[in-house]
Amino acid sequence: MKIAFLGGGNFGGRLAKLLTKAGHDVVVGLRDATQSHSANAYRVMSLEDAACHGEIVIVAIPYQACANTLPSLAQFLVGKVLVDATNPLRDDWSPLPLGESDSAAEVLARLLPSSRLVKAFNTIFADIMVEDRIERAGHPVTAFIAGDDVAANAVVAHIAASAGFAPLITGHLGNARYLEAMAHLNIQIAVVHGGGTNAAFVYHQARD
Template sequence: MKVGIIGAGNVGSRLAALISAAGHEVVVGNRDGDTPIEAAVKHGDIIIVAIHYAATADVLTKYADQLEGKILVDATNPLNEDWSPMLLGETSSAAEETAKLVPGVKVVKAFNTIFADVMTAEHQNRNGSLTTAFVASDDQDAMEQVANLAASMGFAPITINKLSAARYLEAVAHLNIELAVGQGGGTNAAFIYHRG
């Protein structure tokens, strides 16, 4: 697969390393880095957004034409500067708001419930269970492609065939952040969804 990543911070760079190790071609673009965002968007059939949610509207509208027809993975969480939840209400999510910005794009919510510290080969296996990667989208094919990508990276994907489920996934991420940061539990923590 050809994957472009928007954002070279902790999440973007860790995802890039896992994607590359899985044998896929990846280009990471950043506003201030050596590789511009445009290069990542042009390269990827799948584009992962790994920047602060507050910056997504500005960035994505700028590249909306180039993103058309591609799969866009929203790995963001709506957060305030102090890491507290940015509440979008019960009728929307960051992913759904992103989908409104780029109507010709297949939007998928994924990787937002996984801390960057767990996005390494040595931290994915949690006592014999792989870290769960939830993957939600209204587009079945796009969802399956991202789930396959996640599996190749060493995660255990769980698919949810509606983008509105991003509301729950973002709430799960807020819980994760509260446990790790607010309660001092640390970010070497991961969700395992086990079906008996």
């Protein structure tokens, strides 16, 4: 599939490499495409060109940059699956309160109503986005997914599985509120309590 990233930081770059290795046609859009490194396994281009290229577009820029960046790309994102991998954070990684009845994903859905918005990958640290850390003792890291478009959710589940994650569709987009809370908890464990960023959630379902 044609997958585009908006933003190529540590998180976006690592997930882009995984999806490239899985056989997808991956590009990464940057504000300044001259920042590209020749060793990248994927192509780097402008944000506009990346948004045009992707059938699936993954938002990997900081949440606080979305309001200024995404509206100018809206015309290129009409009808496309738009994956929100952001978390509402301040610069110091502390939560940016949106209230109990809202989430970053729902904010972006209102910002880009013509896109098919899905929340995914936000509970996974960049340090886990390497092949030898995705699975532990036969239990792959869970990629939690939430969205109102059933077909779009299935597409995101497919690409998550292709990268080695265990996709779990949690239901409607409102459940992004819980996924973002999980990310905040993960950050608390990792940063405040010294657990480190080489850990992730695994949803384990016992079998009879």
